Amino acid sequence: AQSVTQPDIHITVSEGASLELRCNYSYGATPYLFWYVQSPGQGLQLLLKYFSGDTLVQGIKGFEAEFKRSQSSFNLRKPSVHWSDAAEYFCAVIYMDSNYQLIWGAGTKLIIKP
Amino acid sequence: DSGVTQTPKHLITATGQRVTLRCSPRSGDLSVYWYQQSLDQGLQFLIQYYNGEERAKGNILERFSAQQFPDLHSELNLSSLELGDSALYFCASSERDRGTSPLHFGNGTRLTVT
Numbered sequence: 390a391q392s393v394t395q396p397d398i399h400i401t402v403s404e405g406a407s408l409e410l411r412c413n414y415s416y417g418a419t420p421y422l423f424w425y426v427q428s429p430g431q432g433l434q435l436l437l438k439y440f441s442g443d444t445l446v447q448g449i450k451g452f453e454a455e456f457k458r459s460q461s462s463f464n465l466r467k468p469s470v471h472w473s474d475a476a477e478y479f480c481a482v483i484y485m486d487s488n489y490q491l492i493w494g495a496g497t498k499l500i501i502k503p
Numbered sequence: 504d505s506g507v508t509q510t511p512k513h514l515i516t517a518t519g520q521r522v523t524l525r526c527s528p529r530s531g532d533l534s535v536y537w538y539q540q541s542l543d544q545g546l547q548f549l550i551q552y553y554n555g556e557e558r559a560k561g562n563i564l565e566r567f568s569a570q571q572f573p574d575l576h577s578e579l580n581l582s583s584l585e586l587g588d589s590a591l592y593f594c595a596s597s598e599r600d601r602g603t604s605p606l607h608f609g610n611g612t613r614l615t616v617t
Contacts, residue, residue: 421603431606432505432593440603465584479546481602489601490559
């Protein structure tokens with residue numbers, strides 16, 4: 390079945406440390422890939438997306454993600470996190486034969502230690 | 504500010520009752536999505552409308568219904584409410600009918616069923 394896996398429910402990092410959030414998709418063909426962020430008390434906001442081309446994509450708020458076909462992964466990274474990055478991060482995927490509907494991961498909650 | 508307006512912000516009601524949640528999409532967006540977010544189920548896609556027509560259906564219960572009006576605002580009707588319907592309900596809008604078009608989320612309506 391088509392799915393998206395975010396293996397980490399929670400991640401805690403210190404302010405200023407680097408961050409990597411994992412996302413794996415299940416299908417064979419390259420899907421469209423997205424990362425959204427949900428700050429406390431708010432709706433989700435698109436951070437970045439990958440459709441094709443350069444496998445390293447830059448997003449807003451200093452985030453980037455790298456598509457790795459061999460690993461079926463689209464991990465989100467940030468070199469140095471700020472306290473304001475504390476939020477829940479969702480990976481989402483559109484598979485070509487899914488009527489262009491988003492399939493969402495379960496989310497990873499990022500906790501920042503001062 | 505995403506430009507998507509959801510009302511009310513909070514709703515408390517009793518089991519068996521019926522409620523209506525309202526969403527005004529971002530100016531120019533033709534597509535409206537409804538999502539349910541709860542701690543145990545995560546983010547669940549309910550239904551999508553595009554320019555007044557139902558476009559896709561997700562895990563929407565038969566007790567729930569939605570519509571999109573000619574002015575493009577949308578309403579989600581929840582009836583015969585159960586305790587398990589307590590959740591955060593999000594509306595999102597996008598320009599096109601495909602999920603490849605970025606979704607803009609409102610801040611949600613928190614529904615509590617007592």
